[in-house]
Amino acid sequence: MNKIIKQARPVFPFTAIIGQEEMKLALILNVIDPQIGGVMIMGDRGTGKSTTIRAIADLLPEIEVIADDIFNSHPSDYDLMSDLVKEKVENQNDLDTEFIKVPMVDLPLGATEDRLCGTIDIEKALNEGVKNFEPGLLAKANRGILYVDEVNLLDDHLVDILLDSAASGWNTVEREGISIRHPARFVLVGSGNPEEGELRPQLLDRFGMHAEIRTVKDPSLRVQIVEQRTNFDYDPYSCIKQFQDKQNALKESIVAAQKILSNVVIDYDLKVKISKICGILNVDGLRGDIVTNRAAKAYAAYQNRDEVLVEDIKKVITLCLRHRLRKDPLELVDSGMKVEKIVGEILN
Template sequence: MDILKNKTRPVFPFTAIVGQEEMKLALILNVIDPKIGGVMIMGDRGTGKSTTIRAVADLLPQIEVIQDDLFNSHPSDRDLMSDFVKNQTEKGIDLSTVFISVPMVDLPLGATEDRVCGTIDLEKALADGIKTFEPGLLAKANRGILYVDEVNLLDDHLVDILLDAAASGWNTVEREGISLRHPARFVLVGSGNPEEGELRPQLLDRFGMHAEIRTVKDPSLRVKIVEQRSKFDTDPYVCLKEFQNQQESLKNSIIKAQQILSSVIIDYDLRVKISEVCGALNVDGLRGDIVINRAAKALAAYNNKNQVGAKDVKKVITLCLRHRLRKDPLETIDSGNKVRQVVENIFGIQ
C-alpha cells in the first residue's frame, strides 16, 4: 500500500500553502527551537491559520517515546521524562519504546483547568479506593504542539497556566492530596481574529513571536490558493504525492537545523545591537532580547549556517518585538513599521 494512504486523515501539505510567509517562518523556527516560546498568530478570518498549524505538525519527523507512558517520555533525555520513567531507568530497567507522530493537541475554548492540567481519576478512586492521576491536555502535548484557536477568547487564568507550562517545560498539579509534576515541553501556538479583542499586554509578552496574517489581495495568488485547495479536496492523495519531495526536503532541513542549533554562535557586537534596538523601542524586561537571540540562531541553523548574520536578525526581529511595544490594553499592535525604522537606524540599511 502507498505510504501516503496509511494516513488516517490526510492533512494539507505545508509546502503547498501559498503566501503567509511570516506565519510559516515563525512556526518553522519554533519547531527548530521550542524554547523561543511559541507563536501568536492574529489575522483575518479564512486565511488558513488552522490549516497551516496542522500542516506543520504533520510535516515533523516521528519521535521515540516510552511505550504506554502517559507523558510521551523521552528514552534518554531526563528533562523530558516522567518521574516513573526516571525511577525505572535509575534502577537499570530496560523500557520498550515506540515511534509516534508528533502530538498535535487542540485546546477547546470551553476547557476547564482540570481538563488542561489533569485531575484525579474519579472512576478508579470510587471503584478501588486509589487516588490516581488522570493526565490532562498538557501531558498529551509534551514534546508536541499545543494549539489554541481563538486564544484571545480563552480565560486569562488558563492562558496563564499554558504560558507558565510552556516557559518552564513542567506542569505541577496539586489536587486533593495528589502532588505531581510532569514534563510539558511543547510549542504553544495561539491564533485569533483581532476584531474579537486582543490579549492583555502582559500575556501577549509571554508569547515568543507574533505573526500578523492579512488576506491575500493579489487576484492571481488568490486563484492559486483556491486551485490548491480544490485539488486537495478532490483527491488529497494526488496532492500529497505532488508535494512529497518538497515535504521531505523541508523535513530534512528542519532535522538538520535541530542538530546544528547548539553549535550556532552569535557575535557580541550583534547581541549589543539587538539590545540597543530593544532599549530604543522601550521594550519592558529582557524577554525580547532573549527571544531575538534564539530566533536568529534558529534561522541561521535553518539556513545551514553556524554563525548568525545581521540579515538573520533583521528577518526575525519584527516577529519577536511587535507585540511587546503595546503598553496600553486599548492600543492596537504595531504592524512592524516602528520596529523596522529603529532597526534601520541601528543596523543601517543593507
C-alpha cells in the same frame, strides 16, 4: 521511491501553502528551537491558520517515546521523562519504545482547568494508596504542539496556566495534599482575530513571536489558492504525492538545523545592537532581547550556518518585538513598521 502513508484524515502539505510567509517562518523556527516560546498568530478569519499549524505538525519526523506512557516520555533524555519512567530507568528496567507522530493537540475554548491539567482520583488515592492520574491536554501535548484557536477569547486563568507550563516545561497537579508532576514541553501556538479583542499586554509578551496575517488581495493568487485547496479536497493523496519531495527537503532542513543549533554563535556586537533596538523601542523587560537572540540563532541554523549574520536578525526581529511595544492609541504608525524603522537605523 516515496511512500505515501494513508491517513484517516489526510493533512494539507505544509509546502503547498501559498503566502503567509511570516506565519510559516515563525512556526518553523519554534519547531527548531521550542525555547523561543511559541507563536501568537493574529489575523483575518479564513486565512489558513489552523491548516498551517496542522501541516507543520504532520511534516515533522516521528519521535521515539516509551511505549504505553501517557506523557510521551523520551527514552534517554532525563528532562523529558515522567517520574514513573525515571524510576524504571533508575531500577535498570528494560523499557519498550515506539515511534509516534508529533502530537498535535487542540485546546477547545470551553475547556476547564481539569481538562487542561489533568485530574487525580482522590478516592482511589485515599482508599488504595495509588496515585491514579487522568492526563489532561498538557500531558498529551508533551513533545508536540498545543494549539489554541481564538486564544484572545480564552479565560485569562487558563492562559496563565498554559504560558507557565510552556515556560517551565512542567505541569504540576495538586489535590488534597497529593501532587503529580510531569513534563509539558510543547510549542504553544495561539491564534485569533484582533477584531474580537486583544490579549492583555502581559500575556501577549509571554509569547515568543507574533505573526500577523492578512487576506490575500491579488486575484490571480486567490484563484491559485482556491484551485489548490479544491484539488486537495477532491484527491488528497495525489496532492500529497505532488509535494512529497518538497516536504522531505523541508523536513531534512529542520532536522539538520536542530542538530547544529547548539553550535550557532552570535557576535557580541550584534547582541549589543539587538539590546540597543529593544531599548530605543522601550521594550519592557529582557524577554524581547532573549527571544530575538534565540530566533536569530534558529534562523542561522535553518540556513545551515553556525554564525548569526545581520540578515538573520533583520529576518526575525519584527516577529519577536512587534507585540512588546507599548500601545499608544494616538499612534498612527503600525508597530511592525516602527520596529523596522529602528532596525534600519541600527543594523545598517
